[in-house]
Amino acid sequence: MEEQVEMVGRAFVEHYYHLFDSDRSSLASLYNQSSMLTFEGQKLQGVDNICTKFTQLPFSKCHHLISTIDSQPSSFAGGIVVFVSGSLQLSDEEHLLRFSQMFHLIPTPQGSFYVQNDIFRLNYG
């Protein structure tokens, strides 16, 4: 069970940043109308607002490098909390930006997961 939670967390993280780095608009498949995102302190709710935020971020290309992934079952039946740390490489920036991000994943009736909670912060050193 615990191993499965770690596996789901890792698979989700890989999938999520692959979509983010290749086609941000496709992240819409991972959120729904109740989803919440806090991005650098800005609060957004619902798949449309969240994906508009992602597609309007002021850089064209980016690449996420993952350092750590920690996952735990949440109290919500079948839910998983995932905590990620890593670095973000922007196409126009020489330096990597360190970030941390947490997700609360909720199972769907179709056997997949959607993101209920998403909180992202850059780590200034």
Add this chain to the structure above:
Amino acid sequence: MEEQVEMVGRAFVEHYYHLFDSDRSSLASLYNQSSMLTFEGQKLQGVDNICTKFTQLPFSKCHHLISTIDSQPSSFAGGIVVFVSGSLQLSDEEHLLRFSQMFHLIPTPQGSFYVQNDIFRLNYG
């Protein structure tokens, strides 16, 4: 509602790090037998294991400086996810250590909250 979630998150964070920095053993009041902690990748479950970990950390005094607190309602009825970034000052260390931490708070029948999920990571730059 949203404002209340932010208030609870901030009050919890203030209380949590005050206990941590003044008497780590008193953190036992915030966890129960189902609580989970992942501390720098090490997984612990239950209030006893979690508090033993805290009291055995290899420093006597520390001080948490909070940079950001982001809170959202979780799917779990009345639950709140809290994401914290900040710096940790250890008594024997000159440099501050940057950290990120997330909590999933679940309401108790007594009108308070306990920590169901706790994930802590130092941010290496």
